[in-house]
Amino acid sequence: MELSVAQWLLVVCLVAFPLLYEWSVSFKYFCKMAFYNGWILTLAILAIPICAVRGRNVENMKVLQFMLLHIKYLYGIKIEVRGWENFNIKEPYVVVSNHQSSLDLLGMMEILPSRCVPIAKRELMYAGTAGLACWLAGVIFINRKKTDDAISVMTEAAETMLKEDVRVWVFPEGTRNHSGSLLPFKRGAFHLAVKAQVPVIPVVMSSYKDFYCKKERKFTTGKCTVRILPGVHTKGLSSDDVPELADRVRGMMLEAFSQMSSERPGKGPGGVH
Ligand SMILES: CCCCC/C=C\C/C=C\CCCCCCCC(=O)SCCNC(=O)CCNC(=O)[C@H](O)C(C)(C)COP(=O)(O)OP(=O)(O)OC[C@H]1O[C@@H](n2cnc3c(N)ncnc32)[C@H](O)[C@@H]1OP(=O)(O)O
Numbered sequence: 001m002e003l004s005v006a007q008w009l010l011v012v013c014l015v016a017f018p019l020l021y022e023w024s025v026s027f028k029y030f031c032k033m034a035f036y037n038g039w040i041l042t043l044a045i046l047a048i049p050i051c052a053v054r055g056r057n058v059e060n061m062k063v064l065q066f067m068l069l070h071i072k073y074l075y076g077i078k079i080e081v082r083g084w085e086n087f088n089i090k091e092p093y094v095v096v097s098n099h100q101s102s103l104d105l106l107g108m109m110e111i112l113p114s115r116c117v118p119i120a121k122r123e124l125m126y127a128g129t130a131g132l133a134c135w136l137a138g139v140i141f142i143n144r145k146k147t148d149d150a151i152s153v154m155t156e157a158a159e160t161m162l163k164e165d166v167r168v169w170v171f172p173e174g175t176r177n178h179s180g181s182l183l184p185f186k187r188g189a190f191h192l193a194v195k196a197q198v199p200v201i202p203v204v205m206s207s208y209k210d211f212y213c214k215k216e217r218k219f220t221t222g223k224c225t226v227r228i229l230p231g232v233h234t235k236g237l238s239s240d241d242v243p244e245l246a247d248r249v250r251g252m253m254l255e256a257f258s259q260m261s262s263e264r265p266g267k268g269p270g271g272v273h
């Protein structure tokens, strides 16, 4: 039996793909990232009609959360959560967390409180099906290039939080940061909490360095610890107190982040061995 050129090409691809996948760390990284984004875009196709029944509604975030929770198993990422009790607050609050990569979505979905929506850059709204799913789930989009616009969206969010009993999740670094520390914090999240007079709850995700590194094109299986820290109250604070509040919360998060980094496998006593 003779094979056509197309059939030969298919055979070569079928043989080459698994070999390349196993031999090349970079190829594996690109495949895993491409599948991550592609799978989310595909899941969004399923989520859109379900969410559309309610229209734009924060309750739709539960649908996205439910549909995204399995991804950690596909990628062999174990997520350990500490400090659940710090979410036991009935009133609205602002969650602030570090932002290493788009993989943060996994840690976020693991602990996302009910009626909690993230603040995201406006560009995400145009990310095809994922953007539409985010819009339907009430994600708050801000234009980072127009500070005044972003501030007015966040001011409106402070009113919505109280009127509609909504919690908000902000990445105060304002961009992804995989440097092994925390960038200086933008102050929007803290103005938001002070305006609404609600607590700030810091969340720290441990470094992904052991299993993920964009620079080295490394993406293996691994473990991430997510720590929910005690809430910081803002009752009685005014906008003058925002810089001190932001510094204090960043200090708490940096301390937790450093502590968790020293607990990494093989990194000294008390670590996970
Ligand atoms: C099943 C299928 C699923 C498919 C869907 C897939 C996924 C789904 C689900 C959910 C996923 C969503 C995940 C989204 C993650 C996205 C993460 C991001 O996009 S991170 C980037 C965007 N976020 C941020 O930028 C937040 C942090 N930024 C800020 O808070 C900023 O402060 C700012 C408001 C944007 C303004 O920033 P800018 O750089 O322009 O300036 P400054 O921060 O220096 O502030 C200038 C000045 O203004 C004062 N300020 C800031 N905010 C306020 C305010 N609200 N009120 C009053 N004043 C404010 C600030 O204090 C500065 O003044 P001063 O220097 O005097 O202190």
Ligand SMILES: CCCCCCCC/C=C\CCCCCCCC(=O)OC[C@@H](O)COP(=O)(O)O
Pocket: 037, 038, 040, 041, 099, 101, 102, 103, 105, 121, 124, 126, 127, 128, 129, 130, 174, 175, 176, 177
């Ligand atoms: C038809 C259009 C097709 C568009 C394809 C877009 C591909 C995107 C696919 C899936 C979306 C995955 C959703 C992941 C959500 C995580 C968002 C994220 O982490 O955004 C980064 C943002 O916080 C900061 O951005 P920068 O670090 O400043 O940059």
